[in-house]
Amino acid sequence: MPMLTVENLMASYGVVRALHGISLEVNEGELVALLGVNGAGKSTTLKSITGVLRPVKGTITFLGKEITNRTPEFIVKQGISLVPEGRDIFGQLTVEENLRLGAFVSYERDRYKADLKEIFELFPILEERFTQAGGLLSGGEQQMLAIARAMMAHPKLLMLDEPSLGLSPTMTDQIFVLIKRLREMGSTILLVEQNAERALEIVERAYLLGNGEVEFAGTAEDLKHKVDIASVYFGGDDAQKAGVTL
Amino acid sequence: MSLLSRFMTFSRQHATLPLLMVPVIIAGIAINAFGSSLLLNVYTYFCVSLIMVLGLQMFMGNSGILNWTHIGFVGVGAYAAGILSTAPAVKHMGVPNMFPALVSLHMPVIPAILVGGLVAALLAAIIGYPLMRLSDFVGVITLFATLIVFHVIMTQWDNVTNGPRTFFGVQEFTTLWVALAGGLIAMVVAYWFRESGLGLRLRASRDDRYAAMSVGIDVVRVRYYSFVTSALMAGLAGGVWAHFITSFSPKAFYISEMFLLLSMIVIGGSGSISGAVAGTTVVTIARELLRQVEGTINNAHVLSFEVFGLTEAVMAVLMILVLIWRPGGVVGGQELRWPLFKRKEPGATKEAEDAA
Amino acid sequence: MIDLEFLINTLSLGSLYALLALGLVLVYGILKLVNFAYGEYIMIGGYGLYFSATVLHLPWWATMLFAVLAAVVTSYLTELAAFRPVRNKSANALIVTSFAVSIFLQNAVLILVSPRARAVQLPAVFSRTVSIAGATTPVRNLIIIGTTVVVLVALSVLMKRTVLGMAMRAAAEKFTTTRLMGVPANLVISAAFIISGLLAGIASIFWIGRSASVDPVTGSAPLLIAFIATVMGGMHSPTGAVVGGFVYGLLFNILSITLPAGMISYRDAFMFVIVVLFLLFRPEGIIKGGYTEERVG
Incomplete structure (x- = not known):
């Protein structure tokens, strides 16, 4: 099926x-x-x-x-998680907060920590920008953040x-x-x-x-x-x- | 195309007005012939309300901007017309602090009402200039604040309005026929305005402000002209009302009266003349019935206290229910057409959602 | 004229106005609703004070708790019963609904309690005066300032440090995208109404405390203050609301001192004229940015 x-x-x-x-x-x-x-x-x-x-x-x-x-x-x-058209990240929120909201439906403290590590391996830039506001990122970085944010929910x-x-x-x-x-x-x-x-x-x-x-x-x-x-x-x-x- | 078929097309296109006017006129004739004095009063009041609500519809219905100040312009018209048409001796007695220049002014009723409308329009022309520039939500709040400013001035300026006290001695001029004539004229004007170029551009700016701007509509200017026109109608309505009620105070031009006008336009549907007329009818009848109920309860002394505010409370609930189930109002955004019952044209749902 | 007494006075008035404005802007930020029923939460809070003191004979601290609770429950119930069903209708439908809710609550109280004002007694400590560095001021003023500081700190911790706060900030920015994170729309909206009611409840204690009485239309004056403060400070962020509240308090006190006695009754009118003129030059208010104009739908 x-x-x-x-x-x-x-x-x-x-x-x-x-x-x-x-x-x-x-x-x-x-x-x-x-x-x-x-x-x-x-x-x-x-x-x-x-x-x-x-x-x-x-x-x-x-x-x-x-x-x-x-x-x-x-x-x-x-x-089901969506990476919306035009990124659509939360520009007023930090990268960290964007990722935390991505994990809203599946939050467990240990898993969240492990997921972050994995995300940082895939997108090293996000670790660098972790505490910056999402709106300050470049277009490509925002796209990575949007993908990372969607992955935090462990979508099927x-x-x-x-x-x-x-x-x-x-x-x-x-x-x-x-x-x-x-x-x-x-x-x-x-x-x-x-x-x-x-x-x-x-x-x-x-x-x-x-x-x-x-x-x-x-x-x-x-x-x-x-x-x-x-x-x-x-x-x-x-x-x-x-x-x-x- | 033959003359007859041309006439048929024309009358089908503009069937709305007769469809609305004929029942109102018939009701007026019937009530004049057979109605009690209470019914006569209610009907006259209905016609005067109709002028106010249609004036409100002209701006609010077509622009989508909630115009709280409307009742303030009604007040300006009422005071201006009242001051102008009342005999100096009466004013001297009734408003002891009035400016001497105002006391000596005196003119017949009809010019007084017209001047009252012009004063309201002039005021709108002055304050509309900054107000129409403000964007939607800030605009709503500033228009509301403007109503408060009107009220503060009316209650404090006792050289003109007699302050918070009652202004009395206005002569009775507005009979059932005068009110009916006013209501019918208001219908024609509001309908003509809605279909006019200005009204069309205003509706375009309501439906999509940026699209309207992109086709060259100066949204601020269009709103401004409409605001002033609507205020003119409000001022005239105020004059007609003043000569019906004959004594009034600033309380009559404040939030609870504005609520009444809003409930009429919202329940009927602000997007169309038909909606405004239907809403005024429904609310006038419902309000009168509720008042009777309230009076009966209070007179029967079944309760240990007097019931105040039942009418308003029920009207408020009614209004919320309409907004939940029929946000476009009972009639919706479309005008009545002949034949009355026809499948809705495409686009009807869209407009019904937009109007509130 | 700028002495310590004026400063404390202005700070306490500004604090109260900031609380009022904040409660309004929190709901506006998420729902884009200019809530005309907000003043009624304050009015209900006032009746909560009256009812719990005269009927339930609760101690003064419990009456305050009761008042805040009454405002919170009212705010939440209006959200459930009225605002939720019209939420995805037009912006005007929402505003008109809030106006109808306001009229309904006023008249419900009119019917159920009385059109006449009810006296509300706050503990004596509120009206006692103290002197600090030569300035005499009622203790109440200091309590208002202290409470506002605590509330502002607590609120910013909630908004910055908790997931709910993050979700609320996110929803104020992009409502639909926030739902795509799995955040329930009803959760953030209800939270906004509950916090709004909480702020209204706290403000009601001080508002009613100043006049020592409550009547069905008590709510209209604080509502108007909240309106003007928010448009002045900026409808687009909580910071704007707080700044607007303090600026409004300052303006009010300056006008009270400088206007000639004959003009004092026009003070409110003057205030609005100043605000409207200010908005002409800066329509977004003092603080720019933050919330967007996206509507919930």
């Missing part, structure tokens, strides 16, 4: 329908990407899974339990919303290396990306969203092929239409 199942999800902002029945699955231990251009419905899907948005229709099941229409705090408790499923957005190429490289490493450490990850090329390098499976629908689903290899064909034979425009930016 898949870890996360989304079935026929429909969502709207007022009268504007953003999702027209999306279905997807994430199995335990997988690294899955959700690709598509701006406005394809990627973030809306994540927001519906985390309970920030109330879908109009459809069901979301996590570990055999239906979590549709539950509050964000309930869903986090079930083991980690979802990342456009982690490379607005970062320098070197920083983007680092973030993708990190995601790959997290995957190797055994995390289940759902990655939302506009940068399809980069994402397809590290994921196993991917869903391609366009206009609020799943346009294509398959392994990374299949998608790469499709992307190649689209760009080679039909030019950039059709690649765009297929929801892929290169």
